[in-house]
Amino acid sequence: MDSVLPSPRGRGRVPDPQRTAQTRDLILRSALATFLARGFEGTRMVDVAAGAGLAKGTLYLHFKDKDALFEFVLQQLISEPLARIRADPAPAGETIRAKLERLFLPLLRDFEQSGRATVMRLIIAEGARFPTLAAIHRRLVIEPMMQLIEEVVQSDAATGDGRLAPMARFPQLIGAPVVMAAVWNGLWSGGAPVDPAAMFLAFLDAVLGPSRT
Amino acid sequence: MDSVLPSPRGRGRVPDPQRTAQTRDLILRSALATFLARGFEGTRMVDVAAGAGLAKGTLYLHFKDKDALFEFVLQQLISEPLARIRADPAPAGETIRAKLERLFLPLLRDFEQSGRATVMRLIIAEGARFPTLAAIHRRLVIEPMMQLIEEVVQSDAATGDGRLAPMARFPQLIGAPVVMAAVWNGLWSGGAPVDPAAMFLAFLDAVLGPSRT
Amino acid sequence: MDSVLPSPRGRGRVPDPQRTAQTRDLILRSALATFLARGFEGTRMVDVAAGAGLAKGTLYLHFKDKDALFEFVLQQLISEPLARIRADPAPAGETIRAKLERLFLPLLRDFEQSGRATVMRLIIAEGARFPTLAAIHRRLVIEPMMQLIEEVVQSDAATGDGRLAPMARFPQLIGAPVVMAAVWNGLWSGGAPVDPAAMFLAFLDAVLGPSRT
Amino acid sequence: MDSVLPSPRGRGRVPDPQRTAQTRDLILRSALATFLARGFEGTRMVDVAAGAGLAKGTLYLHFKDKDALFEFVLQQLISEPLARIRADPAPAGETIRAKLERLFLPLLRDFEQSGRATVMRLIIAEGARFPTLAAIHRRLVIEPMMQLIEEVVQSDAATGDGRLAPMARFPQLIGAPVVMAAVWNGLWSGGAPVDPAAMFLAFLDAVLGPSRT
DNA sequence: TATGAATGAGGTTTCATTCAT
DNA sequence: CATGAATGAAACCTCATTCAT
Numbered sequence: 001m002d003s004v005l006p007s008p009r010g011r012g013r014v015p016d017p018q019r020t021a022q023t024r025d026l027i028l029r030s031a032l033a034t035f036l037a038r039g040f041e042g043t044r045m046v047d048v049a050a051g052a053g054l055a056k057g058t059l060y061l062h063f064k065d066k067d068a069l070f071e072f073v074l075q076q077l078i079s080e081p082l083a084r085i086r087a088d089p090a091p092a093g094e095t096i097r098a099k100l101e102r103l104f105l106p107l108l109r110d111f112e113q114s115g116r117a118t119v120m121r122l123i124i125a126e127g128a129r130f131p132t133l134a135a136i137h138r139r140l141v142i143e144p145m146m147q148l149i150e151e152v153v154q155s156d157a158a159t160g161d162g163r164l165a166p167m168a169r170f171p172q173l174i175g176a177p178v179v180m181a182a183v184w185n186g187l188w189s190g191g192a193p194v195d196p197a198a199m200f201l202a203f204l205d206a207v208l209g210p211s212r213t
Numbered sequence: 214m215d216s217v218l219p220s221p222r223g224r225g226r227v228p229d230p231q232r233t234a235q236t237r238d239l240i241l242r243s244a245l246a247t248f249l250a251r252g253f254e255g256t257r258m259v260d261v262a263a264g265a266g267l268a269k270g271t272l273y274l275h276f277k278d279k280d281a282l283f284e285f286v287l288q289q290l291i292s293e294p295l296a297r298i299r300a301d302p303a304p305a306g307e308t309i310r311a312k313l314e315r316l317f318l319p320l321l322r323d324f325e326q327s328g329r330a331t332v333m334r335l336i337i338a339e340g341a342r343f344p345t346l347a348a349i350h351r352r353l354v355i356e357p358m359m360q361l362i363e364e365v366v367q368s369d370a371a372t373g374d375g376r377l378a379p380m381a382r383f384p385q386l387i388g389a390p391v392v393m394a395a396v397w398n399g400l401w402s403g404g405a406p407v408d409p410a411a412m413f414l415a416f417l418d419a420v421l422g423p424s425r426t
Numbered sequence: 427m428d429s430v431l432p433s434p435r436g437r438g439r440v441p442d443p444q445r446t447a448q449t450r451d452l453i454l455r456s457a458l459a460t461f462l463a464r465g466f467e468g469t470r471m472v473d474v475a476a477g478a479g480l481a482k483g484t485l486y487l488h489f490k491d492k493d494a495l496f497e498f499v500l501q502q503l504i505s506e507p508l509a510r511i512r513a514d515p516a517p518a519g520e521t522i523r524a525k526l527e528r529l530f531l532p533l534l535r536d537f538e539q540s541g542r543a544t545v546m547r548l549i550i551a552e553g554a555r556f557p558t559l560a561a562i563h564r565r566l567v568i569e570p571m572m573q574l575i576e577e578v579v580q581s582d583a584a585t586g587d588g589r590l591a592p593m594a595r596f597p598q599l600i601g602a603p604v605v606m607a608a609v610w611n612g613l614w615s616g617g618a619p620v621d622p623a624a625m626f627l628a629f630l631d632a633v634l635g636p637s638r639t
Numbered sequence: 640m641d642s643v644l645p646s647p648r649g650r651g652r653v654p655d656p657q658r659t660a661q662t663r664d665l666i667l668r669s670a671l672a673t674f675l676a677r678g679f680e681g682t683r684m685v686d687v688a689a690g691a692g693l694a695k696g697t698l699y700l701h702f703k704d705k706d707a708l709f710e711f712v713l714q715q716l717i718s719e720p721l722a723r724i725r726a727d728p729a730p731a732g733e734t735i736r737a738k739l740e741r742l743f744l745p746l747l748r749d750f751e752q753s754g755r756a757t758v759m760r761l762i763i764a765e766g767a768r769f770p771t772l773a774a775i776h777r778r779l780v781i782e783p784m785m786q787l788i789e790e791v792v793q794s795d796a797a798t799g800d801g802r803l804a805p806m807a808r809f810p811q812l813i814g815a816p817v818v819m820a821a822v823w824n825g826l827w828s829g830g831a832p833v834d835p836a837a838m839f840l841a842f843l844d845a846v847l848g849p850s851r852t
Numbered sequence: 853t854a855t856g857a858a859t860g861a862g863g864t865t866t867c868a869t870t871c872a873t
Numbered sequence: 874c875a876t877g878a879a880t881g882a883a884a885c886c887t888c889a890t891t892c893a894t
Contacts, residue, residue, distance in 0.1 A: 039254065121341065125252075125337065125338035125341070126338070128250075128252075128338070128399060129255060134400045134401075138400070163419070164419070166416075166419040172412075173415065176416075177386060179389070179396050180385060180386065180392050180393070183392050186337075187337065187347050187350075188347075188351050188355045188385075199385075202382055202386065203379075203386050206379040206380050206386070
């Protein structure tokens with residue numbers, strides 16, 4: 001009398017994995033938005049629930065507690081850039097510049113719209129209080145990223161013009177514009193956000209010499 | 214010789230401004246440590262009080278409420294780099310490199326030990342939820358800093374070798390290594406912090422060409 | 427057959443208006459008792475909750491805060507005598523005496539047991555500090571009551587023996603025995619409360635001449 | 640150098656009973672005003688102190704605690720009407736009416752301005768929560784007052800025209816207009832206070848028959 | 853005596869979590 | 874599975890009271 005398709009008579013509802021996954025997703029989506037807007041302690045479970053069109057109690061059917069919800073949100077956030085990094089293999093004979101652009105530009109094109117900028121701000125904001133999460137993030141995102149960067153730096157030393165040499169000891173400098181873009185647009189832009197991709201290209205110009213494009 | 218008119222009763226115990234200031238300072242010191250460790254919402258007034266060796270109620274003799282305490286902490290934090298910026302006038306005939314080093318190196322020498330790194334992380338972390346404070350910080354610290362940087366960039370365009378030219382549109386890139394150093398050491402270093410000053414010098418080497426030192 | 431459009435998930439436990447109303451009522455009952463016994467500031471929310479067999483937090487599901495709870499208690503208290511006043515229309519050809527008895531005696535019969543006496547004391551006690559509530563009470567109870575009294579006084583002037591004439595300028599004197607009964611039994615009776623109805627009848631005897639009953 | 644007269648050199652100050660009494664009086668005056676305005680629980684010791692131009696601690700040199708202060712204030716308030724009652728002896732051959740006017744009118748002439756009305760409201764308001772004080776008030780004020788009233792009623796029965804007879808069982812009815820005046824002007828007058836003395840006279844007119852004045 | 857900084861018990865309110873329906 | 878009323882620990886803040894000066 002309720003559902004039309006399955007539910008072959010018997011007792012109650014048959015658990016529908018599709019529906020369950022959908023509910024989980026609704027929660028995660030709402031939780032992400034709320035955590036980003038209010039931080040961990042500022043987030044109210046009831047708001048997350050309302051944002052997902054659910055009742056408070058339902059959250060606890062899917063996540064043990066608020067901490068667990070936070071962890072799942074971050075892990076999901078983290079898994080996506082990770083997949084992107086792992087995905088495409090390097091073309092052969094790529095220049096340093098091309099390699100850096102290939103690695104970073106897709107990430108920065110819709111930095112704010114995609115939520116990645118806010119995620120970075122969230123991790124910066126809450127990382128200190130959630131060392132476990134910071135560690136996960138480090139392991140899943142930062143370390144692979146750093147490995148790629150170091151490869152770039154080394155290939156510059158081997159085959160390039162050596163302009164990256166001064167950064168050999170501090171490869172994380174390559175990521176500095178990304179972090180700066182996230183922080184700047186979050187706090188200091190005063191309503192005039194910078195374009196992260198353009199800023200990164202300017203950084204490459206300054207370090208590698210202007211591109212001819 | 215004391216007061217001539219009212220003084221209707223005895224003076225009683227005279228408030229000692231020294232002692233009052235000392236208590237205030239104890240509170241601010243403890244509050245800073247706690248806010249840095251736990252963020253605004255994570256900070257418990259009892260802990261701030263205990264950290265200052267005082268009772269809860271005493272905090273409220275000096276600060277209206279938790280928000281006011283937070284404001285005072287941040288304002289005090291903000292006033293320091295501001296003073297630094299305002300302090301020394303530019304020597305004449307200074308090279309671009311010298312100017313940038315003069316502006317940034319003192320800030321970065323004891324970045325972690327001085328607490329400045331943690332302060333930067335605090336502001337990044339809580340700025341979004343305290344827009345008023347973020348605005349103050351922007352006005353008092355970031356904007357003057359940016360003005361100095363833009364002067365440097367322009368003087369490079371005018372009299373230097375023009376290697377800063379690509380950054381003209383994004384002068385905040387000069388500050389990127391500072392932000393990156395704070396974030397890196399706070400979250401991603403995994404126990405192996407970088408030396409912020411050395412990292413900044415490497416950045417300058419990469420952008421301006423290696424120094425001969 | 428239930429809802430056609432949204433109903434995105436199951437309905438879960440359906441809120442039971444009966445049960446909700448019952449809980450609200452439990453709270454209001456306990457709150458009335460406590461406010462009457464201790465006044466507004468003397469009332470502790472824990473005690474109200476305990477008196478209703480509930481936990482503190484539950485109060486806040488039904489009433490925004492202590493002020494709101496107090497308002498609801500008083501409004502409920504006020505609504506009852508108001509309804510009584512509005513209820514019965516005057517029979518034709520009623521004597522002054524009969525009219526006054528009809529208006530006041532039902533109110534006074536179980537003055538203490540009904541809680542009306544205590545309510546009057548509560549309003550006298552807290553009215554000064556809750557001007558809004560005093561105004562509501564004035565509008566809902568006192569003013570209608572006074573209108574009825576004035577009608578009585580005028581009909582006495584027109585058709586009666588004029589013994590109420592001296593009170594024409596101060597019709598509230600008719601209510602004085604009621605107020606006195608409440609205050610007397612609350613403070614000054616010393617364990618020997620007066621019978622408010624009997625006292626009111628004595629008052630009528632004194633003013634209108636003894637009844638033959 | 641401070642005081643001019645006594646203080647014969649030696650150690651510290653010689654306790655000056657005059658000054659002490661004056662301080663006590665300052666406190667009592669301020670406490671009265673504050674208790675009347677805010678009730679017992681609403682009164683802050685610091686406000687009482689400020690109102691007396693003193694510091695908080697000083698209150699505790701003169702009164703053990705807030706309860707004691709309240710008791711002293713009320714006792715002082717109570718002693719005044721008592722003195723009035725005891726003061727003047729009844730003239731011989733006085734009519735009932737004259738006697739009632741002599742007893743009540745001085746009390747009612749400046750009922751509001753003198754603060755007596757507010758005092759009555761205070762006692763009504765807080766009496767329930769301070770049974771001891773209510774008892775004192777009953778013993779010192781109400782009972783003597785009632786005794787006087789009963790004498791009046793009895794002398795009416797003996798020598799008067801007996802119009803007070805219906806009130807013999809409820810002599811407190813005589814006081815009802817006083818209580819009503821206090822309550823009315825405090826809560827229900829809506830900015831148009833009644834004249835308590837005039838109201839009392841109207842009451843006498845209604846009960847004893849109009850005076851020829 | 854007088855003072856007012858300091859105390860900490862105690863009050864109101866919030867909100868993560870549970871559980872009967 | 875979903876619900877939301879109920880819970881109660883825990884946070885912020887107030888203010889009567891103390892006590893060193």
